[in-house]
Amino acid sequence: MSHQAIRFELIMDAGNGAQKAGDILIGAFAKRGNYVYIEPMIPAEISPPKRTPYSMSGVVIRVADYDISNIGSGTDLMIVEHEILLDRRLIDKEYLPGSIVLLDLGDEAKNKEAYQQAKDKAIQAGLNLITFNMDDEAKKVMGELGGNGKNMFYLGMLTKIFNVSREQLETNIRSTFKKLPEEKLKLNLFIFDSGYRCASEMPVSFEIAAHPIEGDKLLMDGNTAISMGIIDAGIKMYCGYPITPASSIMHVLAKQFPQYGGMVHQAEDEISAIGSAIGSYYAGVPSVTATAGPGISLKQEFIGLATSTETPLIVIDVMRGGPSTGLPTKTEQSDLYTAIFGCHGDNTKVVLSVANVTDCFYAPHVARYLTEKLRVPVIVLSDYLSSVSYKVFERPALVEMNSVDDIPHTVLARFGLKPLGPVEMVKDDQSVPGEVGHTRRVTGLNTSSTGQIAYTSDSNIRSHDVRNQKIQVVREAFLTPEFIGDASGDVLVVAWGSTLGSLEEGVMMLRKEGLKVSGLHLKVVYPLPMMLKDLLKNFKHVITAEVAYGDNYKSSPLAMLLRAETLVDVKSTIGEPSGRPITPQEIVTKVKEVL
């Protein structure tokens, strides 16, 4: 068989190393010239008891011979460690009809009946079930490794099934475990080989064409890309408080930032973190704070202070399932409202969203540019999916930004923007501490243009006008948004954030069928381009794709904004708060229902 793109999964109990195995494997895929996109599957608890449904952990990997932007619509093949996980994973219905399930019978003795039920369930679901068993020698070696190493067996299987070079794998295993004593390494390699052999006897094999990848390619997840972007954007201060799935930005920076002259400050809570970010920027040192879910709610009061004092502020919100603690390790796009409207009083801010790793890298540059030019808060919305998924992508050009005027127009254009026109400030003096003759005080109270407290109507109206005029400056800096497909037709699907990949693929599938469907993706989600109304009018139906709740009366967040701004009957047709990304197939199916 030869495939353009294939998606497979390795599902194991948490703590058994599925993610490590996946990392090693995709390194080899990438090396030989495949594009890959990985989404780890992480339980909300650290290491829940094994052989329970909540212990499900693993990786979903999509490999292709072309640049892929999303995890795909369904799984072609999965290796599952035991029956409980199979049973659990089948609930999600993410398999393709007729796809292959390789079930390890290793635990069969523990619960024969349950195994049978899980197997029956898989077969009833129309899956192609194949069972296997580790050979006794591999099991013995696992014993010597203290029960570890099963992931190496599965890795061997996958290496064989996907016809990846065994040598490359060995090299990768060696470099991954380079701290391990040679003896232990050998045992791991032994298990790997057993797995390889095991798969050789199976009637399962996939061939994915591999071209030598041109140019300079990187492999990175979204949060790492944001961290690197922060460094490249010349930001020098990170203030944060740990929270899933934002924490890894802080982790990466904690290691790397000092080498580039930056500092990481772990505050006592999210409120303190944003306060320190504001202090740093007031003092002239570009800073950023990142958070998720509950953290963005806590930061709202300080966001208002930044607005009022005209202090630059960048807040990154890596969205997860809500409301409240919600689903901390699942993806969602429900923080758009809180990002735009969360703070009391009139809100003026810019909200960016990131579609992929490259966007993650450049979002800090654009955020810094906007917040320093406008002196209004800039919120960057990423999400769980973007934060943990990593993919092979073209090396982005470094900016090595020192001043915001260094920003390349191409970077702004990536977010649909041209350079901003002139911006008026509420307060005339915007000097930085240390500037002699410029001492100035800022306050959350209303002020006149001199910065003095002012309670009169005209002064308060002026402050509101000036701040809102800044947002108008952004509206005037929009490039005409580009469509996926034509600028008119039967259905337009509008999306934002990490949904881009599936949007592109879904729309392309529909267009291949000759349907008049187009896509539109927004990276600046607030404010919206003024020409949107005219653009949307050229379609019979406009619907959005968002991983968020929406019904006939309550629109999903972007749909609601679009309706209010354009008065077009935009429907929130695609997406639900499922914790899982929207797939290309979902887009295809839902659009067809509309047509």
Next chain:
Amino acid sequence: MSHQAIRFELIMDAGNGAQKAGDILIGAFAKRGNYVYIEPMIPAEISPPKRTPYSMSGVVIRVADYDISNIGSGTDLMIVEHEILLDRRLIDKEYLPGSIVLLDLGDEAKNKEAYQQAKDKAIQAGLNLITFNMDDEAKKVMGELGGNGKNMFYLGMLTKIFNVSREQLETNIRSTFKKLPEEKLKLNLFIFDSGYRCASEMPVSFEIAAHPIEGDKLLMDGNTAISMGIIDAGIKMYCGYPITPASSIMHVLAKQFPQYGGMVHQAEDEISAIGSAIGSYYAGVPSVTATAGPGISLKQEFIGLATSTETPLIVIDVMRGGPSTGLPTKTEQSDLYTAIFGCHGDNTKVVLSVANVTDCFYAPHVARYLTEKLRVPVIVLSDYLSSVSYKVFERPALVEMNSVDDIPHTVLARFGLKPLGPVEMVKDDQSVPGEVGHTRRVTGLNTSSTGQIAYTSDSNIRSHDVRNQKIQVVREAFLTPEFIGDASGDVLVVAWGSTLGSLEEGVMMLRKEGLKVSGLHLKVVYPLPMMLKDLLKNFKHVITAEVAYGDNYKSSPLAMLLRAETLVDVKSTIGEPSGRPITPQEIVTKVKEVL
């Protein structure tokens, strides 16, 4: 002269007793059968230095021989203590053409030039300037009172000017100062008499018809009404943290609540206050928390917890000027967004607004009914204007609510609602601690219907569906909204909250001119009635009146909601973040511009 309604002001330095004088006077007005509406003017500082613009303090009083609902469009007469305050107050342009200014020349010696300038300014503004001086004897008595008592002089003047009974006034003064030694009281009365005499020699006199007021009338401000409503609604716990203009709810309850079995808990901050309110309600004791501006931002995370755990929660937000610290003692309606959308994740809640003192009294009942039936947070939006203004109004019928099923349908109808239909919960068990055999845990994580933590897609989707269905139950309980005027026409003005009074009066003025203008006022501001779309379509123009920012691209909050829900081109035409209420005249003027 005989007037139906007249508005006058007493403007003094903060701390000089203008509000006290106003209170005494309106007591007498009310007694003789007038309707009154008072708006105090309070500086953001406690007692800023006298003879400065920021020291401006006072009362605006509207008196009429019919029930009035707002402070009116402009001032007919003002007494001003000195030139700086005159200069300051003229900036606000709230006077009517040709209206009377009585300027005390007592400070003229301090700055003759400035006096002259202020006088010129008043005359240029077309005002009818009359100057006066306290007689020497009165001044001497003031000296004996340690410089106090000037407010009594002005009170005497006003008593004469408005032909209120001198005897009634004396009775009121005596009861107000009942703790004062008779000797001092006499001195105050002496000054009062001097003022009375002073005004007798002026060519200024207003006659306001007074009918014996029928039925039982009360005089109360909005925050007191909310406090009384809390008691009558059977709520037993108030948790709060001081913040202007919400604090006085806590002050009133701190004094009264224990006598009705309630408790007031002053927490260390707003976050803690709402947490304790949730704890109390979880434990089965109805509770409420009130706040303003920054406080509502801080409470967002806990609001999400109440949503997720299905714990009843009532939050009162007395809106003030924003963003950030903003204008703490000015009115605004800019927290609508944060009330609806402030928390991260998908939000399901009900937002009420209050139009007047009677609404303030019944809002706690309705909020309690909704939050206990739906187990979603209910936010009540009041504002600075409602909180401090007081008026004569008909005594509301007590409910003496114990269970929410006691609520009279008339009380729901006042907020445009019928009783709710059946409501499904995310969690089947909603028992209260102490109920044997029902131990249950709640959590911010997603759960199944049994209350167990659940991370699966279907379970998370179900929780969202069930919560949003609750909001649908509210949508289905709406009565058809009633119009001020006809159900179709050229212009419909939609408003919410404290703008009702001006809306009614403004629309009536327009209709008297034969214009096809109607008004619509919403008390439940989220969700909105489903039939709105059909209702709005019957007007050529639909505009909103909101004390909030709005421009051609960014709608004011209610306008934006209406646009999104109805796709009608609702414009945010009337109102600005001026810190001052919208006047009937403003409505008239702006509607005419639209026509």
Next chain:
Amino acid sequence: MALATETKFTLKDYKAADPRWCTGCGDYGILVALRRFMADKQLNPASVVNISGIGCSGRIPHYMNTYGIHSIHGRAIPVAMGISLARPDLQLFIESGDGDALSIGGNHLIHGINKNFNCVFVMMDNQIYGLTKNQTSPTTRQGLATNTQPQGSWLKPINPVQFAMGLGASFVASTAEWLTSHIVEVIEAAYAHKGFSFVHVAQRCPKFNPTAWEAKESNWYSFLQHEKGVKADTKYGPDAAIIEHDPSDLGQAFKYAMMDHKHFGVYYQDTSKACYDDIVRSATDKAVKQPRSGLLDRFKI
């Protein structure tokens, strides 16, 4: 809301869902201790409320077959405060982590201690952020490399016992999850105390902070023992010194609290400190009651 009293509750009656902690996690010991204590004291599960913040520690309420609120990070105390005012008939247990209690939740802890409302506050101290995967907490050992301070944690840790003492807590004790009977006795003493009973529990996190508490050795700590306090646990801490310490001796309690050497037992107890919940409630109880029918009379013009 009648409470059943005749039933005999067994350990099983306090058990709800199966825990999802890592193998070897010290939280299991704390969970079991809470259940054992409740069974010993025959607490009615229906009148117990466990209230927690967020963290591995925050999961306790899910596993206890009582009422419970798994609230938000750092803010279990405000929720418990509200319950305590509303329902003095309930028994409140607050479970919190070192990050939950001392980092984000520090202010509520100050005011919980200061208000001295009646509850047992259990601080599960693994000296690390567990649930968010290995970040420095206020009690993390100086020098320990974590995900947020990989160069080694910067600061000297906050000593929770000293912290609580410094804020004037009316009951301060420390124990360890592996001291299976000591911990139960400490919880018992904390429960018997009326007011905010601060219980520090040394808790192992084999996943992220395996070097934090050396449960196998016992020579690095001592027991504070007293008839008014609790007994030493010679079975699980055979090599620990035993010090007689009267919990009413504030000065001495401070000294033990401030030492580098660790002490388990009851440091301090002050039975005279007023409880805010009592004060507020009794002000309401004592107020001369008015009928609601006359509520609006004084506003009549």
Next chain:
Amino acid sequence: MALATETKFTLKDYKAADPRWCTGCGDYGILVALRRFMADKQLNPASVVNISGIGCSGRIPHYMNTYGIHSIHGRAIPVAMGISLARPDLQLFIESGDGDALSIGGNHLIHGINKNFNCVFVMMDNQIYGLTKNQTSPTTRQGLATNTQPQGSWLKPINPVQFAMGLGASFVASTAEWLTSHIVEVIEAAYAHKGFSFVHVAQRCPKFNPTAWEAKESNWYSFLQHEKGVKADTKYGPDAAIIEHDPSDLGQAFKYAMMDHKHFGVYYQDTSKACYDDIVRSATDKAVKQPRSGLLDRFKI
């Protein structure tokens, strides 16, 4: 950002807008003391930042002709923390009220003290919420009737000096706004100290709490005097006892802190406590620098 150094700054150079406090408010004295201290030390107004929360106390920055942030209620410390990490060349003064510091802002105070970043923290203690008009604060005298506790404030007040000591502050002093030279000297000593210098200032609020501090009498307090600390103020406090107290004596400092009798002066100073801002900054300074041009190389496949 060159700083002018040659100029001679006079009192006037530190004066911005006219204050808007009530007549007789003690905040005037604190404002003047800050200006006097800065003039004495010839601080460059352009390199000073005053950071405050919300309250009558929070208005100080507006009246000082320096840089300043009038931030949000209770959260001046986080803002100052950010500045201190970013710009060690600036001189930071934080002004906070008793409510701002100890009620809503308590957690930031804990962590400010613990992190010991370099700043002067001035707590203006009028034992009441001034700006919001007469509510009980954490330092309000028990029994005082306020708008929120009209029956008389419920709890024993928190003692701010004891609070700071208990949390391990590296510098703790107390003074009063009416001790016009003592307050300047205390600020001077606080400024000279590297780290988080906690300065408690007794402040009169004639408007809402006129009985709080009896400035006319001086027999109810004593001065702690020492060559390492500050001198007694015999002019404004003629009847106050004078006690020699070495600020490095922790135990004795605690004793004075815990007494009901009030002491003005420097209670405690520990010059050895590490400063978090130094640690974080020096880790960055010491890190081997990498050119940004190679930033992405290690992600190459």
